[in-house]
Amino acid sequence: MATSDVRPDLLSALSALRESVAAARFPLPLPGAAGARRSRAELLAQLDDYLVPRLHRPDAPLLAVVGGSTGAGKSTLVNSLVGRCVSESGVLRPTTRMPVLVCHPDDQSWFSGQRVLPHLTRVWMPRQDAAHGRVEAYESYGAYEAQEAEEAYGDGGGGGRGGDGGRVSGAYGGRDPYPYGVRRGGLTRGPATFGEGGRGPDGTLLRIEVDENVPSGLALLDAPDIDSLAGHARELAAELVCAADVWVLVTTASRYADAVPWHLLRTAKEYDVSLVTVLDRVPHQVAGEISLQYATLLSGAGLGDVPRFTVPELPESAGGGSGLLPATAVRELRDWLAHRAQDPRARAEAAARTANGVLASLRSRVTSLAGACAAQHAAATRMAHRVERAYEEAAEKAHAELVGGAAFAGDALAHYRNRALTGASTELLDALTGSVAAVLGCAVAAADERFTAELRREPAVAAVPFADAGAGAQGRVGVLVRRWRRCLEELADEALRAAGHGPDADPEETAALLAVALLDGSNGHGAADELAGLLGAKGGLRLRKRGGRLLGTYFERVFDSERDRRLAAIDALEARSGQQAQLIAAMSVLQREK
DSSP, rough: OOOGGGGHHHHHHHHHHHHHHOOOOOSSSSSSSSHHHHHHHHHHIIIIIIIHHHOOOTTTTTTEEESSSTTTOHHHHHHHHSSSOSSSSOOSSSSSOSOOEEEEEGHHHHHSSSSSSSSSSEEEEEEETTTTTEEESSSSOOOHHHHHHHHHHTTTTTTOOHHHHOOHHHHTTTTTOOEEEEEEEEEEESOOOOOTSSTTTEEEEEEEOOTTTSSSSSEEEEEOOTTOSHHHHHHHHHHHHTOOEEEEEEEEEETTTSHHHHHHHHHHHTTOOOOEEEEEOOOOGHHHHHHHHHHHHHHHHTTSSSOEEEOOOOOOGGGGGGGGGOOHHHHHHHHHHHHHHHHHHHHHHHHHHHHHHHHHHHHHHHHHHHHHHHHHHHHHHHHHHHHHHHHHHHHHHHHHHHTTTTSSSSSHHHHTTTTHOOOOHHHHHHHHHHHHHHHHHHHHHHHHHHHHTTTTTOOOGGSSSSHHHHTTTTHHHHHHHHHHHHHHHHHHHHHHHHOOOOOOHHHHHHHHHHHHHHGGGGGGGHHHHHHHHOOOOOHHHHHHHHHHHHHHHHHHHHHHHHHHHHHHHHTTOOOOOOOHHHHHHHHHHHHHOO
């Protein structure tokens, strides 16, 4: 499928698939979950930064991303291809902190907006005069660039940064360049500040340069080291490589067999992308031997047809030096890239191969994500089932204890027996309330202990904050039991009024009798008889039924609320059931459109 033949239905299907991938979550630490998260992030980056933009605009310039491991000479190579220093290089590792994109002036509009790499904040740099090592004002400028220029080129023989908020003299002939600002996909004027590692106020920065030496229709992007010690830089490097029409993998004569470059090579083969490799810093004495061995390794991996370029070891590149390589050292690579950008057929082939390769890879990648989603949901379901079972059994046991009279013991029983002498209805209700709260609180604690013990062998349990969900459980149980007591007193007051008792009737005493009748097990006839004598047979029976329903309601509230708090901790991780089905359905639609 040529990119120029893309149908709107295919783009719509890709958009739907992208939304399904974005909705997938892998929060539980299951085997393969970390890989699924990386795969999801990589897939989203490739859809957002490359595939959808390329299919929308097949006429856009080719983006060649120069990637590789630490110290491979990526920045020196990019600088040499352009013919001037556009990306910082040096002996310190890692050097490339902020990715740098350089394109022809006619192509800058393609990269100033959000067509590609929409999440990166654009920073437009001043134009550099390669002949005199000075910086000319270009578009916009600010304190951050001024400081870098001063450190790199000196004060230009006429001063340096003043104390006036970013004014620079000397290299500017005393002119006051514009203070710059940044925004996603464009330029603003105004001051901006930056943190470490090339991060700005809106996230990661993308520095953009323009130069007429770059062939029209081509952009070069110097990516951070793929094996950087900084996790953010590694992730960004992988993301940028996934945004490329052409992958330019740079390795060295001493590291071409390392795991890092071969991981990129295998990924390129899996996606069938347009790939070129550069074997850098090859000593003259062993150039033929190393090139042959590298070619043999590539052929053995099924990459024998990948274009290979060799850059000899030169004083300009040794030790990470910042000088430019001679034009002859990079001429073949530059001509190859220029041909891909400017020859219509070669350009279409390069773009179509990478786009089609990514499209073809989606089925296996999405299927893998769907499987990981299914595993996440299955683990969440297992944990939820054990929580529900533990609380169900705890509730059954607590109900049996309350019905059997477990709460009507100790102080409660003593206060009831002495009530005729002391008339201590309040103390009786207090004792019954405390006993009910103790029975229910112990049951909740037992449920927590049970499912926690059952889940010890479940690897996913480490991600669920069950301890936080259970904190304060005894206090919450006590609150609900006290509410039950207040409602019991309200029922007693209504029953007394309905029976014609005057305002002198004590609803607390009636509530105490009702509580005893509900909680004293087989010995409840005495309290029930007292209620019947006070309210009449029908009134007493009616009050006991209403009190029983009320006790059942609050009993359920205790266990349901505590169980739901534990289940909410699982649900909050968003290991939902529909994610697998959504991914498979979206992929099926895309397969039909392809």
